[in-house]
Amino acid sequence: MTWILANLDLIAARTLAHLALSLPAIVLAFVLSLPLGWFAARYTWSRLGVLTAFGLLYAVPSLPLFIVLPTIIGVGVRDAANVVAALTLYGMALMVRATTDALVSVDPAIRLSATAMGYSGLSRFVTVELPLAGPVLLAGLRVVSVSTISLVTVSGLLGVNNLGLLFTDGFQRGILAEVLAGIGAVVLLALAVDGLLVLIGRAAMPWARAVRAR
Amino acid sequence: MISFKNVGKSYPDGTQAVRDFSLDMPSGQTTVLVGSSGCGKTTLLRMVNKMITPTSGSVWIDDDDVATLASVPLRRRIGYVMQNSGLLPHRRVIDNIATVPLLNGVPKAQAHSRARDLMDLVGLDPNMAARYPSQLSGGQQQRVGVARGLAADPNILLMDEPFGAVDPLVRADLQAELVRIQRELHKTIVFVTHDISEALALGDQIVILKKGAEIGQAASPQQVVAEPADQFVADFIGVGRRSLNLHLQPSASGYLVVDDSGRPTGRLAPGSLSAAGLPQLAAPDPSGRP
Structure with a gap:
């Protein structure tokens, strides 16, 4: 406890660095999964291939990926870009499937009705299908956000600044409080971002919580 | 007037949903397509707003071959009401009704005021404007569906078994309302149903369809009941069995x-x-x- 109180500045700085790595990865995974999920949902023949390919990404061990990826995209191992890129890939491994499932879950009768009203293809996707896929998309995004925030710590082994450094440093110097502080901060951060996502979901999708009057 | 000229629809797997269908549906009247499921009645309905394109023949609205018209603007000027309402679950009732005017770029205030008038026309309590469709009963949802179909003041209204999923008492109510609204508005309505009593209650022209959308008889309700064209028609409307004898x-x-x-x-x-x-x-x- 004394260690924690004496190092609050350090923990805060590591937390901010942690967020700076995980938030871009979460957002990128979400945005990049949309067209892929749309494609897999729209073209049934592609679904098995797309989902299997991205699902397999998750099987790639994270430490080697952090080391191999820089040689492919031409950045340094400790660059934030490297960490964000790797985490985005892991996020997409989960999110492409969630996006596909979310779009497939939209009632075909609603899609038909929107077409009959005179929605063009793109406006129908953006203003009807995407909002209706919202609850399932959100569920996927929550898993991605928790998983990403936890995975960032692995890059601490490489010396990248984030809460993971508290584990490695605490382990090497035998400071148990530092390790525990690192774990606690990661869990709290994951909970906070998850809670924020839930609140955003409620604000953006009031209809999903509308109770039946009958 | 809507005219079908030798319309056919076949699918790559060889099924012929519509063989050779020709019919005029006069303006300002209600034409009811009635038949068992799979007779092609919904297929015919959806050809009018290009949701389905015929593989042979042509569909005309007044002097325009539907095939030559762009589908999105065409659909926006034709009202469409379907079974289970097809309302957008994430939009409030008022926005659902205003869907097509809003798509057409009508200012929101104006579209909403029009939507309120329509709620009145179809007998919906103004308090329901801010509700979501899931908060309405089946009958109320169908009223919203009818209001939405009328929102852009279309000349043509396509109705695909709109009252099929509500209980008989509410259905009778909705049918009576539709008759009243039609007396006021004189739309060209194409109405699809499998319920002959609904067809007799609503239609100026009844079209009884056999498999492949072959016309069993196309005539006024009086004529269909008094002089069924053949045994199929007589059986279908029940004269040959017991319910209408x-x-x-x-x-x-x-x-x-x-x-x-x-x-x-x-x-x-x-x-x-x-x-x-x-x-x-x-x-x-x-x-x-x-």
Whole structure:
């Protein structure tokens, strides 16, 4: 406890660095999964291939990926870009499937009705299908956000600044409080971002919580 | 007027949903396409707004071949009401009704005020404007569906079994409302149903369809009941079976109208015989014997 109180500045700085790595990865995974999920949902023949390919990404061990990826995209191992890129890939491994499932879950009768009203293809996707896929998309995004925030710590082994450094440093110097502080901060951060996502979901999708009057 | 000219629709797997269908649907009238499921009636309906394109023949709206019209603007000027309402679950009732005007770029305030007028027309409580579709009963949802179909003031209204999923009492209400609205608005309505009594209640022209959308008979409701074109039509409307073959049966309070199996379907209205120029019947024997 004394260690924690004496190092609050350090923990805060590591937390901010942690967020700076995980938030871009979460957002990128979400945005990049949309067209892929749309494609897999729209073209049934592609679904098995797309989902299997991205699902397999998750099987790639994270430490080697952090080391191999820089040689492919031409950045340094400790660059934030490297960490964000790797985490985005892991996020997409989960999110492409969630996006596909979310779009497939939209009632075909609603899609038909929107077409009959005179929605063009793109406006129908953006203003009807995407909002209706919202609850399932959100569920996927929550898993991605928790998983990403936890995975960032692995890059601490490489010396990248984030809460993971508290584990490695605490382990090497035998400071148990530092390790525990690192774990606690990661869990709290994951909970906070998850809670924020839930609140955003409620604000953006009031209809999903509308109770039946009958 | 909507004209079908030798329209056919076949699918790559060889099924022929529509073989060779030709019919005129006069403006300002209600044409009801009625038949069993799989007879192609919904296929025909969806050809009018290009949701389905025929593989042969052509569909005309006044002087335009539908095939030559762009589909999005065409659909926006044709009202569409479907079974289970097809309302957008994430939009409030008022926005659902205003869907097409909003798509057409009508300012929101104006579209909403129009939507409120329509809620009044279809008999919806103004308090429901801010609700979501899931918060309405099935009958209320269908009223919203009808209001939405009318929002852009289309000349043509396509209705695909709009009252099929509500209970019989509400259905009768909705049918009566539609008749009242149609008397006021004179739209060209194409109405699809498998329920012959609904067809008789709503149609100016009844089109009884066999498999492959072959026309069994296309005529006024009176004509269809009085002179069914063939055995198929007679069976379909029930004249050949029992439900529309009616008899008078005396009862304690006057004459009952019953079908062949003795099920009562109504009561002979006082004075109806003399109004038709027929002699009065003697008061029924309370014992139940004529």
